[in-house]
Amino acid sequence: VAGDVSMRSAAAQALDDAATAAGHAPSILNTQPWHWRLHGGALHLSVDPSRILEITDPDGRLATVSCGAALHHAVVSLTAGGWRTAVTRAPTSDQGGYLATVRIDGRIPSEPAAVADLRAIGLRHTDRLTIPGVHIDADKLRSIARAAESHGGSLRLLRPDQSFDLAAAADHAVRTETDQASSRSFTAMRTVRWTGCGLARPFPRRGSRLPNSACRWCR
Numbered sequence: 001v002a003g004d005v006s007m008r009s010a011a012a013q014a015l016d017d018a019a020t021a022a023g024h025a026p027s028i029l030n031t032q033p034w035h036w037r038l039h040g041g042a043l044h045l046s047v048d049p050s051r052i053l054e055i056t057d058p059d060g061r062l063a064t065v066s067c068g069a070a071l072h073h074a075v076v077s078l079t080a081g082g083w084r085t086a087v088t089r090a091p092t093s094d095q096g097g098y099l100a101t102v103r104i105d106g107r108i109p110s111e112p113a114a115v116a117d118l119r120a121i122g123l124r125h126t127d128r129l130t131i132p133g134v135h136i137d138a139d140k141l142r143s144i145a146r147a148a149e150s151h152g153g154s155l156r157l158l159r160p161d162q163s164f165d166l167a168a169a170a171d172h173a174v175r176t177e178t179d180q181a182s183s184r185s186f187t188a189m190r191t192v193r194w195t196g197c198g199l200a201r202p203f204p205r206r207g208s209r210l211p212n213s214a215c216r217w218c219r
C-alpha cells in the first residue's frame with residue numbers, strides 16, 4: 001500500500017511537471033491559450049476561450065493548434081521521466097473547449113532520445129530572422145516530415161518556383177488583413193492584455209503557465 005501511495009504521488013508530480021513543460025510550447029501570438037486541470041490522477045487540457053483572438057483566429061483553429069503543441073510537450077515530459085502515457089482526444093471540437101486527457105499508464109525505461117527531446121523544449125524558440133541560403137539536406141527534411149506524420153500532420157515541401165506563389169499569397173493575406181482598419185490595433189491591444197507587460201516587457205517569461213497578473217496592463 002505504501003508503494004502504491006508513493007507511486008501515486010510520484011505520478012501526480014510527473015503530471016504537474018508535464019503541465020509546466022507544456023508552458024514552453026509555441027502559441028499563436030504567444031497567447032498561451034491552454035488550460036490544464038489535474039483531476040482524478042489525469043491531466044485535462046482545454047482551450048481558454050478568453051485567449052482566442054477574435055479577429056486573427058475567429059474559429060479558434062490556431063488556438064487549438066497551439067494547445068496541440070502544449071499536449072505534445074506534456075507527453076514528451078512524461079515519456080522522458082519514464083512514464084507511459086495514454087492520451088484521449090475529444091471526439092469533436094464542440095466539447096466546450098475540452099480537448100484531451102493525459103493519463104499515466106505505467107512505467108517505461110527513460111530513453112536518452114526522450115530526455116534529449118525534453119531538453120530541446122527548453123532550447124526551442126521562434127526565430128523570425130531570415131535564413132540566408134542555408135541548405136537543409138534531404139535526410140534532415142525527411143526526418144522532419146516523419147516527425148510531422150507521426151503526430152498525424154503532414155509537411156509539404158515547396159519547389160523553388162512554388163516559393164513565389166506562396167510569397168504572393170502571403171503578401172495578399174497581409175494586405176487583406178491590414179485593410180481591416182481595426183484588426184491591427186485590436187490584436188495589439190488583446191496581445192498586451194493577454195501576454196502581460198505588453199509595454200514594459202513584450203512577452204511573459206517562457207514556460208510560465210499563467211499570464212503576469214502583477215502587471216498593471218494585464219489586469
Ligand SMILES: Cc1cc2nc3c(=O)[nH]c(=O)nc-3n(C[C@H](O)[C@H](O)[C@H](O)COP(=O)(O)O)c2cc1C
Binds near residue numbers: 028062069127
Ligand atoms: C499556430 C501558430 C501559429 C503561429 N503563427 C506565426 C506567424 O504567423 N508568424 C510568426 O512569426 N510566428 C508565428 N507563430 C510563432 C509564435 O509567435 C511563437 O510561438 C510565440 O510568440 C512564442 O514564442 P516562442 O515560439 O519563441 O516560444 C505561430 C505559432 C503557432 C503555435
